[in-house]
Amino acid sequence: SEVAPMLAATQPGQQAQADGAIGSLLDDWQVEIRDENGDMLPTGQVGEIAVRGGLFNPVIGGKTNTDATGWYLTGDQGFLDNHGLLHLTGRSDERINRGGEKVVPQAVENVLASSPLVVQSVVLGVPDALLGERVVALVVLSPDVEGDETELRVHCARHLPDYMVPEQIRFVDEIGGSQTGKISRRELAKQFNNPIPDPDTTSEYAVLPGRFAPASPTETQLAALFTELLEIQPGDLDSGYLDLETGFMDLGGNSLQAVCLLTRIEDQFGLLMSPADLIANGSVAALSRLIDEHDSGREEILVQIQEPVSGVSLIFTHAPMGYAFYAHTFAKFLGRDIGVYACQWRQNMPDIAAYSMEEHARQYVIAIRDPLSGPYALAGHSFRAHLAYEIARQLTEAGEQVVFLALIDDEADLFKSRYGIIHHPPESNNVYDRSRWLLGKSVPRPYKGKVDLFLAEDGVMPEAFADPLVGWGDLVQGKVTRHLVPGDHFSMMSEKHIAHWSGLLKQRLAEASADRSGYSAETIENDQAYQNALKDTENARIAAIAGNLKQEIIEYQSALKKTEDQPYWVCRNFGLALLQLGRPRAGLVMLRQAVAREVVPLPGLVLLADILKQLKRIKLFRAVIAEAERITPADTHAQLLLGELHSKHDSLQKAEACFRRVLNQQSKYPRALIGMAKVLMRLQWQDEAVSFVFQAARLRPSDTGIRILLAQLLVDVGETTTAEKILRELLATDPGHAVAQRLIAKLKAD
Structure with missing residues (x-):
């Protein structure tokens, strides 16, 4: 507004302020920073600037915009720093509402401006049926520096929360404005109302030409799947509307369509993928490469993802689904000088009942020692951590040198409740069931080496309170170094979070490769x-x-x-x-x-x-x-565990208090949101419970358990139409889901 420049200024003798500060408050003005509910925010937090006093009472459109106490809401966003200086960050009406999260465009633009790749940028909120708005950036690249969208998104991910990272970055030659140079975000955003551009309309902001012609039968089949699920008209594919290098979500796909895509890929190509795998490899071209590698390498249990230029190659072990999809994502961010290999499930497996984790690992030891001469470096997440550990142990026992072993977010499973979890071998050839069978029978043995343990910051394992090294320190005979990395057990392996912590992984790999001291036998003798x-x-x-x-x-x-x-x-x-x-x-x-x-x-x-x-x-x-x-300490994860204990033993008011303490510190904690919802259900506060489950569902849209709970709650509050819609969407991706089938049958009977 025109009021903000009248509130503060650089005083005589005061150095001009940087970073958006317009100076100290002028005499006679009172300023508060308010949140959406009108409550005052503390120093440093961004909100709407409210003012009182000054030389006049502002009038907008003939009406005073003041409340009963004389406070005027300027419509400007900003904050007061510790020195009392006022900073402007933008306009309230320019904020992007992405699924309930408020994104200030200028904050994203400031981060983009800090990249040497960017000359100018503007950040827009474009309409989206699922989230309300998505974050898109138009960027003018520096002519002197080479870069791409992935590099810029990684840069943003290192400095911004996940929800503020642009989901699309479009490169343009220039960003025009009005005669006064003012940029209209609303006008620029209008071109995104239809995710499929009109070929008859020329625009200086059109997407740079991509690759539109399928180059293989796999790409042709995937392009047809994308076209069907994104509801692109049949003729549009031939007209060049589907860029094969653009990710499914960037083409306008939502979370439900993504789950459908994963199901169809499994049915059509026999490849089981997780949502995180799709985020990391979301385009037709990337998915085609994965599928072709999977098919061509069925007899090869070690697949080269990236050829090493020099130094040690990093080998990623396979997921319970049979393939290390996340290896492709790490390869993007580790740099081209590091070789990357991925283990995949052995197809011709002997009788699973007599098979063990040790025998399974032995096959990879043989496969690894053939093309690679060592020293070796391995990494694995969750189930994969146990496989990586056993491979490293066997390599060491065979006299080979393992200079780096990264165990990512899993316990050593030394507790009686964690092993022997499946008492009968799986009857089917399902890779996931067979993987769990191997893990349930596994008894990890001591390892003569060092370990880097990477644990997720969010959703800390309960046993980490009892032992920060979650059992690995009792097995590993060298040093175990613990690192906390962003995300929870699943999201830490998404592209956004890998972009954050792959640098740490690369640094630790380089240090270990240079050191190579590994393990001291003297420690064992003592x-x-x-x-x-x-x-x-x-x-x-x-x-x-x-x-x-x-x-x-x-x-x-x-x-x-x-x-x-x-x-x-x-x-x-x-x-x-x-x-x-x-x-x-x-x-x-x-x-x-x-x-x-x-x-x-x-x-x-x-x-x-x-x-x-x-x-x-x-x-x-x-x-x-x-x-x-x-x-119990005030730590959010400890309070969560205490809340679950109270909930389990019917101390509902105490459980509610614990969950509220957690959510006051970390509002986007799905486990705490669900815990709170279940307590509120038992207290008969169904409407409030629904709101907490909705929040959890937005954070974990592909979590079947959350969607079932949401449907059950909606039935309880009489929202049967919405409940039935959620259940039918779930059955569309998982037709055999027994609980969803029972709830649908009950709704029909009622």
């Missing part, structure tokens, strides 16, 4: 008693998987006799085995010893509370709950 005891715990876990309870107890007793300095999970497993044997008193004593050995004993107290309640030891149960409340 702690031989512990190593002997560790062998006993290994035997105990093998006995547990075999169902030999008495032998399991004998092995744990032997381990504790050799050295009392055992980790908490040994005492916990021993205690659980004693409970199984019908010795509750001895079992509870060992569980108490386990709690005493945890760093923050919250996981152990949660387990102990569950067991005491089952044993009807109510007085002890209440004492444990009180102890958990007393020792």
Whole structure:
């Protein structure tokens, strides 16, 4: 507005301000920064500038725009810094509403301007049926520097929250404005109203020519799928509207269409992919390369993604679905000098019932040692971490040098509740089921090397409170270095988050390759008693998987006799085995010893509370709950765990308080949103519960469990039409979903 320049200015003798500051407040003006509800925001937070006082009362369109107390809402966005200086960030009516998140275009433009690639940019909100608006940037590139859209999106991802990163960046020769040079975002955004450009309309902002002609049968089939799901008219494909190098989401696809695409790819090409894989490889061309590599490499269990220029190659292990899709994403950001390989599932597998993780890893050891001479570097996420660990262990045992092992967001699975999780081998050839069977039977053995452990910042594993290294420090005989990286267990492997932390991975790989000291045998000799005891715990876990309870107890007793300095999970497993044997008193004593050995004993107290309640030891149960409340830190993840404990044991008001504390600190935490919703449902506050589940669904649109919960809640509040729509959309992607089928049948019956 015209009011803002009258509020503040650079005072005489004061150095001109940078970064959008217009100066100190002038006399007679009072300024507050307000949020959308009209509440005052603290220093440093961006909101709408409200003013009072000055020389006149502003009039807009013949009406005063002041409230009863004389405060005027300027419509300008800004903030006050710690020095009392006023900063302008834009206009309220220019903010982009992306799925409920407010994006200030100037903030994105400032980040783009900090890139040497960019001469000028303008950020727009373009209409979108699913999110309301999407973030698009028009960019004029510097003629002296080479760059592409991916490089700029990575730059933005390093400096902005996920929701502010432009989903499309379009390169233009110039960005025109009015005669006064003012740019109209609304006018520029109008050209995006139709995601398919009109060939008869010339525009200086048209997308640069892409590749439109399919070059292979796979590309032709994928282009037809894109055309069908994006509802492009049949003739449009031949007219050159579908750019084969542009991602599915960038072409206008929404989350539901993306899930449909994944289902169709699995049906048509026999390739199972996750939503994160689609984000990383979303174009027809990229998907075609993956499918062709998958097909051509069915007998090859090691696939080269990127040829090394020099140095060590990084080998990524396969997902439970059978392929390391994320290896392609890392290859983008690690640089062209690092070789990248991906393991894929062995097709001709022997009898799965007799097969083990060790045998599975041995096949990759043979495959890796053939083309690569070492030293070796491996990385794996979740299930893949266990496979990478076992491959590295076997390579080391064979005398090879492993200079780098990255284990990404998984526990060592040393707890009794985590192994032997599947008692019968899968009957089908489903790769995911077979992978879980291998993991359930796996007993990891000590590794003579060093490990880099990358854990997700959001959704920290409960056991990380008990042991920050989640068990790996008890197996790895060298140093374990822990890193926290952005995202949760799944989103950390998305392109946006990989862009953030791939630099750290590359740095650690370079340091390890230069060091190559690996593991010191002297460390092992100095702690031989512990190593002997560790062998006993290994035997105990093998006995547990075999169902030999008495032998399991004998092995744990032997381990504790050799050295009392055992980790908490040994005492916990021993205690659980004693409970199984019908010795509750001895079992509870060992569980108490386990709690005493945890760093923050919250996981152990949660387990102990569950067991005491089952044993009807109510007085002890209440004492444990009180102890958990007393020792729980204010950390959001600890409060979440405490909230789930209260919810499980019907202390609903306490659970609600915990979840609200979490959401006050981290409003976009799906697990906390769902926890809160379930508590509100039991308190009969259905309408408020619906709003929390809707928020979680927006954050995790492909999460089937959240969509089912949302449908159930909508039925409870009488929104049956919306509930049925959600269920039918789910059945369109998963026709065999039993819960969705039952709910649809119930709706019809009612």
